[in-house]
Amino acid sequence: MIAKMLRFIELDRHTPDKREAAARAGDFDEIYREFKPTTAAEQAGRCSQCGVPFCQVHCPLQNNIPDWLMLTSAGRLQEAYELSQATNNFPEICGRICPHDRLCEGNCVIEQAGFGTVTIGSVETYLSETAWREGWVQPVSPRVERAESVGIIGAGPAGLAAAEQLRRQGYQVHVYDRYDRIGGLLVYGIPGFKLEKDVVARRADLLRRSGVTFHLNFEVGRDATLADLRQRHEAMLIATGVYQAREFKAPGIGLPGIHAALDYLIASNRKGLGDTVPVFEDGTLDAAGKDVVVIGGGDTAMDCVRTAVRQGARSVKCLYRRDKQNMPGSQREVANAEEEGVDFVWLSVPDAFAGDKKIESVRASRMYLGVPDATGRQSPQPVEGSAFSLPADMAIMALGFDPQDLPALFQTPALKVTRWGTVKADFRTMMTSLDGVFAAGDIVRGASLVVWAIRDGRDAAAQIHNYIAARQVQDKGARASVAAE
Ligand SMILES: Cc1cc2nc3c(=O)[nH]c(=O)nc-3n(C[C@H](O)[C@H](O)[C@H](O)COP(=O)(O)OP(=O)(O)OC[C@H]3O[C@@H](n4cnc5c(N)ncnc54)[C@H](O)[C@@H]3O)c2cc1C
Ligand code: SF4
Numbered sequence: 001m002i003a004k005m006l007r008f009i010e011l012d013r014h015t016p017d018k019r020e021a022a023a024r025a026g027d028f029d030e031i032y033r034e035f036k037p038t039t040a041a042e043q044a045g046r047c048s049q050c051g052v053p054f055c056q057v058h059c060p061l062q063n064n065i066p067d068w069l070m071l072t073s074a075g076r077l078q079e080a081y082e083l084s085q086a087t088n089n090f091p092e093i094c095g096r097i098c099p100h101d102r103l104c105e106g107n108c109v110i111e112q113a114g115f116g117t118v119t120i121g122s123v124e125t126y127l128s129e130t131a132w133r134e135g136w137v138q139p140v141s142p143r144v145e146r147a148e149s150v151g152i153i154g155a156g157p158a159g160l161a162a163a164e165q166l167r168r169q170g171y172q173v174h175v176y177d178r179y180d181r182i183g184g185l186l187v188y189g190i191p192g193f194k195l196e197k198d199v200v201a202r203r204a205d206l207l208r209r210s211g212v213t214f215h216l217n218f219e220v221g222r223d224a225t226l227a228d229l230r231q232r233h234e235a236m237l238i239a240t241g242v243y244q245a246r247e248f249k250a251p252g253i254g255l256p257g258i259h260a261a262l263d264y265l266i267a268s269n270r271k272g273l274g275d276t277v278p279v280f281e282d283g284t285l286d287a288a289g290k291d292v293v294v295i296g297g298g299d300t301a302m303d304c305v306r307t308a309v310r311q312g313a314r315s316v317k318c319l320y321r322r323d324k325q326n327m328p329g330s331q332r333e334v335a336n337a338e339e340e341g342v343d344f345v346w347l348s349v350p351d352a353f354a355g356d357k358k359i360e361s362v363r364a365s366r367m368y369l370g371v372p373d374a375t376g377r378q379s380p381q382p383v384e385g386s387a388f389s390l391p392a393d394m395a396i397m398a399l400g401f402d403p404q405d406l407p408a409l410f411q412t413p414a415l416k417v418t419r420w421g422t423v424k425a426d427f428r429t430m431m432t433s434l435d436g437v438f439a440a441g442d443i444v445r446g447a448s449l450v451v452w453a454i455r456d457g458r459d460a461a462a463q464i465h466n467y468i469a470a471r472q473v474q475d476k477g478a479r480a481s482v483a484a485e
Helices: 016-025 037-045 065-073 077-086 091-097 120-134 157-168 197-209 226-232 261-272 299-310 331-339 450-484
Strands: 149-153 172-176 213-215 235-238 258-260 291-295 315-319 343-345 348-354 361-372 378-382 388-391 394-397 437-439
Touching: 037 065, 037 120, 065 077, 065 120, 077 091, 077 120, 091 120, 091 197, 091 450, 149 157, 149 226, 157 172, 157 197, 157 450, 197 213, 226 235, 235 450, 258 261, 261 299, 261 394, 291 299, 291 388, 299 315, 299 331, 299 394, 315 348, 315 388, 331 343, 437 450
Parallel strands: 149 172, 149 235, 172 213, 235 437, 258 394, 291 315, 291 394, 315 343
Antiparallel strands: 348 361, 361 378, 361 388
């Protein structure tokens, strides 16, 4: 099936020996096999151009998918690309990592009719890669340069999409990020086998060439307060994402060998980028030869299990408290992990982590799904006397993320947050409780998706433009009335 062109390793690598050998030899077949023009045209031509474009409705960017599929099938690739990038700042990234099965492709009418979806994400990637190769992707060059500047905290997809949109309007854009590279979770969270890092670096370079100024290794709260930055810019955008690992309490949780998912993934990504990573090199965050147990059932857990497979783990197990049907992660990601030999231990929770000087096993109990809770989901209940133990040299906790305490970090108590700690922003204007300070992406929604971060960044840029324009009209009016007095 063509949807499976994306990336699959052969089934005979699924035994631990072969998997380890494959990982060590570095011969995973990761990168999207080249999507040939004929395949793209064939796929695009399968679109029935149905009256109600469910794919478009279910794309957070409302990409005009049917039209760019039609242009692709007619061989009018440049026009197809122009249309696809008109609503999406990073189509080659979404084409690769959107959970298509939950968004556009999952709602394709042909998929619903049982004939297999048009592989929209792959066509989107193909179009964008063709555009880069042919030189159709060019830096932004605004028609007028404006004197006003906007400061953006966070160089993840929300901040970057806003930066590009604001440059189009001619604003002077400054992006502040505490990391040393541009991209946020695109660089340090999402593994390179899903999103190659040079794809992100290429966009970062384009933004630089578009006139965006980046201040890297700059942590707001440490290197400047929010108040300092408000003095420097006409408006601010907070796009800092969510990074606080959710806590899990159980006996033995502090044992060496138990790690937070993001620490593990950041180390692996840094290693892949060629950095010196002492915690990887000394074996602490390297799964090679280990029995690994990942706890959690979301996409981050899937990234951890698949990374551990690639590092040559002896065994990789994923412990999740509900069943497969109720996993929060993309079913496609689960299928990928299963195909790569990950063992899923459904309906199980850890009770304790056991070991002498370091973790040696995870003690767990079986669960069953009881009556639905207030959210309508069946809540897991323990099965009496069902305790069991799994050998583990490494346990990775992938239980989700919460926001940091931004009002404290930014030394701005007037910045209002919700009871979950996400920044409160007016849903229409996207302005926070502080005048001229806007917010977008995960820090408003909670942990979400790249495509939603892009959407928020675009919307925030439009609202910032309206805000600055309205302020200018007000200032002009005030000056005129002073002059008239
Ligand atoms: C492991 C993992 C895998 C994922 N996989 C997918 C996927 O396959 N598909 C998908 O659609 N989504 C995926 N997501 C979700 C997606 O990455 C996020 O929803 C998205 O990156 C949010 O964008 P953002 O711009 O809001 O925040 P982020 O990408 O988190 O960027 C925030 C930026 O703000 C910076 N920052 C934070 N605090 C400060 C400060 N005080 N001063 C200066 N800078 C600061 C950070 O360094 C960071 O660069 C994944 C998430 C994780 C954790
Ligand atoms: S941005 Fe994501 S949801 Fe929208 S068309 Fe592209 S792959 Fe589908």
